[in-house]
Every structure is written in C-alpha cells, then in structure tokens.
Amino acid sequence: MLTRSQRLVYIFGGWIFVVLALLALFDSISYEYFFVLCLIGFLVIVELSGPFTVRPAWRSRVNIVIILGVIVFSFIVVEKVLAILGI
Template identity: 65%
Template sequence: MLTKNQRLVLAFGGWALLTLAILVLLNSLDIEYFFVLCLIGFLIIVELSGPFTTKPKWRSRVNIVILAGVAIFALIVVRKVLEIIAR
C-alpha cells in the first residue's frame, strides 16, 4: 500500500510523462512549455491531494516548491514579454 506522499509523487511523475509525450506528439517540445504544464499539474495534484479542513505538516514544504515554481514562471513570462516587445 502506498502512502499519501508516494501517491503524490507517482501522480506527478505520471503527469510529467504524459505532458512530455503530448508535447513530443505535437512536435512542440520546449522546456518552457514543459515546465509550465508540469507546474500547472503539480498545483492541481497538490490541491486535490490535501485535506480541506486542516493543513498537514508536509504542506509547508510543498509551498516552498510552489513559490519557487511561480517565481520561475514569472521569469519566463517576463522574458517572453520582453521578447515580444523587442520585435
């Protein structure tokens, strides 16, 4: 029997592999697309896996990963906007 943390890791691994396969099939494999889609999947999985009434201890550690992901996402968006403005 898998623990909740192990199920979370397996769900995210499956999401990442599915995302990678879809990007390869669509011939649009790009690290930025992959990162953004994986971040979206991670956020969905974390929200659906946690209880709604209490905050488990592991949630504070996951929030650090979420904040880092959102910061990287913001850098990607700024870079894309600057790229569009420069044209």
C-alpha cells in the first residue's frame, strides 16, 4: 500500500511524462514550457492531495518547493516580457 506522499510522487511523475509527450507531439519542447506546465501540475496535485480540514506536516516542506517554483516562474515571465519589449 502506498502512502500519501508516495502517491503524490507517482502522480507527479506521470504528469511529467504526459507533459513531455504533449510537448513532443506539438513539437514545442522548451525548458520554459516544460517548467511552467510541471509547476502548474505540481500545484494542482498538491492542492488535491491534501486534506481540507487539517494541514499535514509534509505540507510545510512542499511550500518551500512551491515558493522556489514561483520565483523561477517570475524570472521566466520577466525574461519573456523583456524579450517582447526588445530591452
């Protein structure tokens, strides 16, 4: 029997595989697309896997990963905006 955190890892691994397959299918593989889609999937999986009434102990460790992901996402957005503006 898998624990909740093990299920989270397996589901996220499956999500990464689906993202890579879709990016390869549409011939648009780039690290920006891959990172953003993986971050979105990770956020959805974490929100759906946790209980609504109690905050589990593992959630505080996951929040660190989420904060780092949002920081990297912000850098990607700033880079794209600067490229569009030609700065």
